[in-house]
Amino acid sequence: MTKLSVNINKFATLRNSRGGSNPDVVKAAMDAEAFGANGVTVHPRPDERHIRYADVRAIRPLITTEFNIEGNCQEQKFIDLVLEVKPHQVTLVPDALGQITSNHGWDTLRHADYLREIIGVFKAAGIRTSIFVDPVINMINGAAETGTDRVELYTEPYAVHFALDREAAVAPFTAAAKRAHELGLGINAGHDLDLQNLQFFARNVPHLAEVSIGHALVCDALYYGYENTIQLYLRQLK
Ligand SMILES: CC(=O)[C@@H](O)[C@H](O)COP(=O)(O)O
Numbered sequence: 001m002t003k004l005s006v007n008i009n010k011f012a013t014l015r016n017s018r019g020g021s022n023p024d025v026v027k028a029a030m031d032a033e034a035f036g037a038n039g040v041t042v043h044p045r046p047d048e049r050h051i052r053y054a055d056v057r058a059i060r061p062l063i064t065t066e067f068n069i070e071g072n073c074q075e076q077k078f079i080d081l082v083l084e085v086k087p088h089q090v091t092l093v094p095d096a097l098g099q100i101t102s103n104h105g106w107d108t109l110r111h112a113d114y115l116r117e118i119i120g121v122f123k124a125a126g127i128r129t130s131i132f133v134d135p136v137i138n139m140i141n142g143a144a145e146t147g148t149d150r151v152e153l154y155t156e157p158y159a160v161h162f163a164l165d166r167e168a169a170v171a172p173f174t175a176a177a178k179r180a181h182e183l184g185l186g187i188n189a190g191h192d193l194d195l196q197n198l199q200f201f202a203r204n205v206p207h208l209a210e211v212s213i214g215h216a217l218v219c220d221a222l223y224y225g226y227e228n229t230i231q232l233y234l235r236q237l238k
C-alpha cells in the first residue's frame with residue numbers, strides 16, 4: 001500500500017505567525033505518527049519561513065516511522081543539516097530562494113553531474129535519496145543516471161487539471177511511473193494532493209511507494225480534526 005508521509009510545514013507557518021510555540025511543531029510530528037501516518041516530511045527552506053533547522057533537530061530523535069527531509073541541496077547549510085540528523089530519506093528539490101513554493105522538478109540531464117555527486121554523498125551516509133521531477137520521460141531517464149534511489153513526481157499539474165479531465169491529468173504520471181519502475185527507481189509523489197484527487201492518482205500510478213501531503217491535509221485538519229483527517233487520507237490510499 002502507498003505510504004502517507006505528512007508534511008508539517010504549515011503547522012510551523014501558523015506557529016511562526018505569532019512568534020510563539022503554538023502549535024507545537026514537534027507534537028504535530030509525533031501526533032501524525034500516533035494518528036496513523038507512515039512518516040513525517042519537513043521542508044526547511046533557507047529563509048526558515050516555516051520549518052526551522054531547530055525543528056528538524058528536535059523532531060529527528062523522536063521519529064518512530066520515516067523521516068523525510070526535503071530541500072534545496074544547493075545550500076551547504078541544508079547538506080550539513082541532513083548529514084547531521086541522517087533522516088531515512090532526503091528529497092532534493094530545485095527551488096530558487098524566493099519561490100513561494102516548489103513549482104518544478106530537476107532538469108536531470110542538465111544537472112546530471114551535480115546530482116550524481118550530491119546523491120553519492122547522501123547515499124554514502126546511508127540516507128535514501130529521492131529527487132523531485134516532472135513526469136517527463138527524458139527526466140525520468142536522466143534521474144536513473146544520477147544513481148538516486150527514488151524520484152518524487154511533482155503533482156501540481158495533476159491537481160490543477162484533475163477537475164477538468166482526470167484521465168488526461170494522470171496519464172503523464174502513469175507513464176512516468178512505469179518508466180521509473182523499469183529503470184529500478186522507487187516512486188514517490190507530492191504537491192497539491194488532496195482528499196478529492198488522491199485516490200484516483202494512487203489507483204492510476206503504479207508502484208507508488210509514498211505520497212507526501214501537507215498543505216491540503218493541514219487545511220482539512222482545521223475543519224475535520226487532525227486525527228480524523230489523517231485517517232481520511234489513509235482511507236484514500238487503501
Ligand atoms: C517539494 C514540495 O512540493 C513540497 O514538499 C514543499 O515542501 C512545499 O513547500 P511549502 O510548504 O513551503 O509550500
Ligand SMILES: NCC(=O)COP(=O)(O)O
Pocket residue numbers: 007041070152189190191192193212213214215216217
Ligand atoms: N513533497 C510534497 C510535500 O511534501 C507536500 O506538498 P503539499 O501537500 O504541501 O503541496
